[in-house]
Structure formats: C-alpha cells, structure tokens
Amino acid sequence: MALKTETFILNAGPQHPSTHGVFRMRLTLDGEVIQDVEPVFGYLHRGIEKLAEGLTYPQDIVFTDRLDYLASMTNNQAYVVAVEKLAGIQAPERAEYLRVIMAELMRISSHLMAVGFLLNDLGAFLTPLLYMYREREKILDLFDMVCGQRLTYNYMRIGGVSQDIPEEFIPALKKYIDSLPGFINEYEQLLATNEIVLIRTKNVGILTKESAINYSAAGPVLRGSGVKWDIRKADPYSVYERFKFEVPVGSVGDIYDRYRVRIEEMHQSIAIIRQAMEQLPQGEIQAKIPKVLRPPKGEAYGHIEGPKGELGFYLVSDGSTNPYRLHVRPPSLINLTALKELLVGVKIADAMAIFGSIDICVGEVDR
C-alpha cells in the first residue's frame, strides 16, 4: 500500500532568532529536504530612498546610518563618495585617512558580528557571539569617543569629516589594534579546529565561482567562492592605493570559506589601520564647500567596498539642493538573491547556517 505524502510549508521568521532581523523564508519541505524557498521581506521598509528626495544632501547622511546599522560608518562613506563625485569635491588628506581608519574599524566590527552570528546559527548558543560583542564594544568605545554615539555615527561629511579625532584616540586605537590579533587567534583556537564546526560548515552551502558572478554577489560571499574582486583594489577610492594589503579568497565557496575570508579580512584591516596611523598627516579635515550645496545637473554612482560587499549610491541631481533620485545598491539584498540556489536540496538543519553565512542586515535589504 502506497502512502499518500505531500509537501509541507514552513515559515521561518519574521520573528525567528536566527533570521538576523525581520526576514521571513517560506520553505517548502519534502520531509527534511528543502524543495523551494520564497524570501519575504519588507517588514523593515522605511522608504529611505524616497525620504532622501525631500531632504538636502547633508541631511541625507543621517539616514544612511539607518541602512546597515551594523556598519554605519561605511554607509556614510559610500554616500559622501557619491556626492563628492557628483559635485566634484575633493576631501583633504587627513579627512581621507580618518575615513579609511574608521571604515576599516567598521569592517572589523561588522565581520566580528558576522562570524559571531554564524556560530550562533550553528547552535553554539551565545558564548562565541558574546566574545565577539566584547571585542566589538571596544571599537564602539572608539567611535563613541570620536563622534558621540555608538550606533548612528553621522561622522562623515561632504568634503571631509565632522570633527577631528581627540588626542586620546590614537593611543587607544594603537592599544586595541595590538590586542586584536591575539583575540582572533584565541577565537580560532576555540572554533577553527572544532570538529563539529568543521563537519557542519565544510562542503555545505557551496556557491560556485560562476553562479556567484552570475548573481552579482559581492564581498566575502564572492571572495569565498574564489573570485578575487575587491573595490579597494579594482577601483581604488579614497587613499587605498597607498596601502599594502592582500585580498583573501576561498577555494570551494562553502560556509567555511566565507568564514575564513572574514577572519583573514580582519587581519588585513588591522594591517591597513597600522599603515594609516603611521601615514596620518596633519592639516584640515574639511574642504571648503558652499553653505548650500547645489551640485550641477547630472548623475553619479559612487561605490565602496563595504563589509558585506559592494555598497553603492546612485545619485541624480537636477541642480537643486535636494537629490532628484537616490538609489542604494545594498550588498545584502544582492547577495540574498543567491539564497535559492544555496538552499534548494539541502536539509532544513543547514538552512540557518547557510543563511547566516551570507551575513545580511535587514535594515539594508528593506531600506
């Protein structure tokens, strides 16, 4: 006698501890195997792109903080790079170096969160994540010292940065940068040789080189698949061509490779911050810009390498004080399009681990 079977629909989210925010996946299951996945998002939609059209160019910086709230500094930077390209403004050197230091600290902080949450998704409940939170807190202390807030920094300005760093910043940063490799090694000891982690991450959720390019994935997801593509090298912005650093790549494209790429990138960021601290020049931190900024008619696309991938802002100006159109190229959303290929055919137990390895931030997906 043949049993009658049917597929089963499971809603993962929006209030799911592992969905990194209010993200929902409708999984069609055949037993334990995922047959189809339908991502549902928009729960955090605030209409930031539309809001930006009603505000002036400097006021929009405030709203870029609220896109990817785990990496506000790089959002600020991407936006000001786009506006500077549109209006033809060149920031002073000291400001560019400060931007680089802040952006690399932000990258370390965001990667700490990414690998911490990945382990949380694998079932190592909270312990490794809270070690990460501890280290991130030290970075947030530094940001707090510079711009007065822990999460929504609003630090970069069109043509510079808002304030110069206080004198106690560089000693504290030096101390932190010296302590960080030791911490990463401790963390590696905790997990890199752990057999359970290896079994659950190696050869799971493989994204091939070709499909990573086809999905136009960026950041650690793309580099984990073995494509050597980094905007800091491919299209250098700011003062990145003056620093020596490597672009770490994976070989297989599984969860483990993405995890390794993030760990290696933290080491590279430390190297960049060390060089930037050495070369940091004295001088102005703000270029002379008109009090009411009216960029000429035209359009510009400014992109930077954010912690999660290529973060771009596309701006159209009609010659007035407000942007005519602001479009964000969020790395989280584009990387998320590869989710279906990664999830179909795997067991439900691996779904959250694969999803966690993509490292999305819902504030950026929904905007």
Next chain:
Amino acid sequence: MKLKSYGEGIAKGMLVTMKNAIRDPITTQYPEKRLNISRRSRGNQLVWNKTACISCSMCARACPVNCITMVTSRDENKKLQMDKMDVDTGVCISCGLCVEACPQKCLFMSRDYEKAVYSRKKLKLTKEDILMTDSSKPSGYYSPENETKLPKQTLLIDGKKWDK
C-alpha cells in the same frame, strides 16, 4: 575525518571557555556604578544658551526630521526675538546637525541620559526646558571649549576592574 582525532578540537575550545570563565567581568553594575560617557556624547536633549542666540532658525532648518519648531517675531527695536522653540525629543534622532548649523554656537547636545518620562506629552520640550542652567550638562560635541572641561571617557580597552 579520522575518528582518532575526534574531540581534540572540542577540548581546545573548552580550554578557551575555561580561561574566560575565571577572568574578571567586563560589565559594570549599572545603576550603582557608572562609567564616564564620551565627552562628545550626543544625548537625547538640547541645551540652549539664550543670551547668545540670535533667533536665526538655522537649527530648525538643519533638522532632518523637523523636530524643532521655532516661531520668531520682531520687537519694537526691530530685533528678532524667540517666541517659541519646541523640541520634540520623541522625534529627535540625535544626529547633531542643529548644533553644527548654529552660527553663534549657542546650542549644545546634552550629556544627560535617563530621560524617560511618564507621558508622551512630556517629551515635547519648550524653550524653558532646554534653557542652559547650572544643572544642565552640555556635551563637547562641536564645542572644544566644553570638551576640555569634561572628564575622560572610560574605555573598555583600558581594562579597568569595574567591580573592585
């Protein structure tokens, strides 16, 4: 993976966890003990220096969320005076753009935290509420004069043993 090596990595990890279990806590017992917050802290309130203000409304214009309502008029000497300056702290996102826009440097972010109130109406502050008095705590955000006076921020990286 060989069965022989199984468990070695887990034991190593446990060693790290053990080390962390016996170290000093890094958190602080908040209401009893307080750390020094950042000198440039952007708290959710404004401090307004009335004597220096020229009622130019630049702060209200700079605000991206329109939380500052300002009504000005001219007195008999044709001098601008402030009739109303309301700050809705329920709307304020503490971005600090109003402080930067002030040409007279008479507006400051506050270092106060713990600003919870019992009703939503009380979130709307009038000009008397934000007036600079001896008890108000202007922060060093965009104001180097204030910054040098304030105590240094406690940093986690300095590794103080908070609870001892």
